[in-house]
Amino acid sequence: MSKKLLLIPGPTPVVDRILGVLAEPTVSHISPEMERDLKQALENLKKIVFTRDGQPFIVAGAGTLAMEIALLNIVDDKEKVLVVSQGYFGQRMAEICQAFGFEYHLLQSSWGKVVTVEELAGELKKHKYAVVVCTHVDTATGACAPVREYAEAVTVHQPEALFVVDGVCATGGIEERMDDWGIDVILTAAQKCLGAPPGLAIDVFSPRAMEKRKKMARVKAYYADIMRWLPVMENPNRYFSTPCVNEIRAFAEATRIVLEEGLEKRFERHERFAAAIRSGLRSLGFSTYTDETCLASTLSVLKYPQGLDDASFRKILYENGVVVAGGLGPTAGQVFRFGHMGNLTREDVIFAFDAIEKTLLSLGYEFSLGDGVETVRSLLVR
Numbered sequence: 001m002s003k004k005l006l007l008i009p010g011p012t013p014v015v016d017r018i019l020g021v022l023a024e025p026t027v028s029h030i031s032p033e034m035e036r037d038l039k040q041a042l043e044n045l046k047k048i049v050f051t052r053d054g055q056p057f058i059v060a061g062a063g064t065l066a067m068e069i070a071l072l073n074i075v076d077d078k079e080k081v082l083v084v085s086q087g088y089f090g091q092r093m094a095e096i097c098q099a100f101g102f103e104y105h106l107l108q109s110s111w112g113k114v115v116t117v118e119e120l121a122g123e124l125k126k127h128k129y130a131v132v133v134c135t136h137v138d139t140a141t142g143a144c145a146p147v148r149e150y151a152e153a154v155t156v157h158q159p160e161a162l163f164v165v166d167g168v169c170a171t172g173g174i175e176e177r178m179d180d181w182g183i184d185v186i187l188t189a190a191q192k193c194l195g196a197p198p199g200l201a202i203d204v205f206s207p208r209a210m211e212k213r214k215k216m217a218r219v220k221a222y223y224a225d226i227m228r229w230l231p232v233m234e235n236p237n238r239y240f241s242t243p244c245v246n247e248i249r250a251f252a253e254a255t256r257i258v259l260e261e262g263l264e265k266r267f268e269r270h271e272r273f274a275a276a277i278r279s280g281l282r283s284l285g286f287s288t289y290t291d292e293t294c295l296a297s298t299l300s301v302l303k304y305p306q307g308l309d310d311a312s313f314r315k316i317l318y319e320n321g322v323v324v325a326g327g328l329g330p331t332a333g334q335v336f337r338f339g340h341m342g343n344l345t346r347e348d349v350i351f352a353f354d355a356i357e358k359t360l361l362s363l364g365y366e367f368s369l370g371d372g373v374e375t376v377r378s379l380l381v382r
Contacts, residue, residue, distance in 0.1 A: 004318065007352055008325040009139045009169060009299045011191035011198050012342035014250075017257065022197060022250035029243050035236040037252035038243075042233060044255035045204060048194075048263065049171065049186050051178040054204045057229050058251065060244040061201035063168040063189035065224065067096055069203045070164050070187045071133070072221040073213045075102050079130035082107060082123065082161075084150065086114045086294075088140035088328050089166060093133055100220050105129075111141050111330060112301075114294045117149040124157035131162045136170035137296040140328040142289065142337070144174065144296035151181040162209055168192055171202075172258050173270045173298045173341045184209040190247070193270075193298055195342035196254035199247040257343065270297040273340050273349060276379035280353055281338075283371040284360065289335045298341035301327070303334060308365060310336065316362050320355040346380045 006013050014022075027033045038058070045056040059065065071093070075081055081104040083094045090108065097104040107123050109115045115134075124132075132154050137144045147165055154163045162184040167176055171186060173193030178186055184206045190196035205213070205226065219225055223241065231238045258266060274297040278288060285305035288295065304310060310333045314324055325337040340349070353372040360367055 003321075005322045005348055005352060005355075007339050007344075007348075008323055009192070009337050009339040010189070010341070012193070012195055012339060013344065013348065014195060014197055015257070015343050018196060018250050018253050021253040022246050024246070024249065026245055027249075029245050030237045030239065034243075034245055034249065037249040038233075038236040041248060041252040041255055044252070044259055045202065048255065048258060049167075049176050049178045049183075049204050050180060051204060051206070053207050054178055055207075055210050055226075055230070055233065056202070056204045057226055057233055058243075058248060059201045059203075059224075059229060060199060060241075060247070062198065063187070063192075063201060064092065064096075066168070066187040066189060066201035066203050067093055067166060068221070069201060069224045069226060070166075070185045071096055071102065071131070072100065072219050072224050073205070073216075073226045074162050074164070074185065074209055075131055076216060077101070080104065080128070082127075082129040082132045084115050084120060084132065084134035084145070085109065085138075086135050086141060086143040086145055087111050087138035089138055089168070090135045093135070093166065109143070112143060112289055113291045114143050114145045117146060117153055120150055121153045121157055124153060124161075129158060129161050131164060132158070133164035133166065135166040135168075136174065136176065137168075137298055139169045139299065139337075140301075140331070142296050142299050142301035143291070143294045144170070144298075145294070147176065147183075148181050151183055155182050162212065169296070169298050169341070173266065174296070175263075175267050178204065178206065190251050190254070193341045194251070194254050194258060196251040197247060199244050200251055267297075270341060273344060273380065274298070274300065276376045277338065277340050277349060279379060280372040280376040281356075283375045284356065284367050285365075289331065299337055299339045301331065301335050301337050304336070305365070308360075308363065310334070312363060313359060317355060317359045320358050322352050322355040349376050349380060 171188035
């Protein structure tokens with residue numbers, strides 16, 4: 001099979017409607033078509049993260065650039081950052097602080113779990129921070145943090161601190177209410193829950209975060225300086241650096257699809273699919289790596305039953321038409337990561353389980369044929 005079903009934790013499958021826009025002829029970055037689509041993408045982003053007056057930025061780059069943009073534009077030299085880490089990508093945020101010389105403290109959970117609200121509150125009582133940043137869903141561990149409760153803890157214990165959420169594996173698939181919860185920056189990328197092709201770094205700044213940036217004399221960035229991009233976001237006919245025209249237009253279409261489905265329905269679908277997929281995999285002998293108290297609805301990290309080899313399983317599954325991801329860091333070789341976010345359909349899930357069962361048969365693994373397929377089929381009734 002030349003076409004593979006992409007079930008890694010991003011990029012996620014891109015539906016034909018979005019691919020059709022991506023394939024349209026490239027237009028000028030200051031054309032009426034580009035102006036229309038960029039403006040709509042920005043407005044739709046505000047709806048997706050539930051903000052009235054937040055300022056979105058869409059910039060060519062990856063999620064890591066979105067992380068840099070978030071920090072570089074709100075952290076001054078003499079300020080300290082608290083990084084609340086659930087795993088691999090919390091560590092990356094700490095590395096970004098280190099790279100730019102920002103003082104930081106890393107509050108780290110064990111892999112597969114999350115930092116508790118009590119642990120966060122305890123740290124906020126002991127030390128003062130200008131910025132608190134957390135990963136909503138860690139792509140390596142599948143752990144989903146209690147972001148709303150984190151925001152409440154920051155508001156109670158250090159209301160002057162800015163609260164940043166890394167929503168790369170959550171935004172558009174798991175609820176994030178920027179205004180209601182008191183989030184100052186949400187960062188994400190196009191290719192995860194939003195279902196667009198990779199290539200865009202996305203940040204949404206609250207009025208409070210924008211005010212802080214405007215008061216800063218300088219930041220440790222040029223391309224990542226939001227004040228250089230702000231005129232373009234306010235008026236797409238202005239120029240700073242050539243944007244990814246086709247990707248932005250495709251992303252605008254992706255945001256239309258999100259809003260057409262309805263945010264509440266989309267969040268519920270992600271939860272329902274996650275539960276069905278995990279039930280199906282458990283029926284085949286797999287178990288979840290992530291603690292049951294913090295399972296994300298956007299991806300699952302699965303431990304292999306005894307006798308299954310990671311590399312062999314993923315290789316044959318690929319040949320059967322499905323791509324999943326291996327483990328990162330200490331989980332390498334012990335787990336596989338199954339992404340179930342974005343515009344995934346019931347038919348996609350059933351196809352994936354058929355491929356998983358064919359793979360298990362090829363490997364000589366003993367199980368009841370059809371258990372996985374029938375489990376997900378029954379749980380994902382139309």
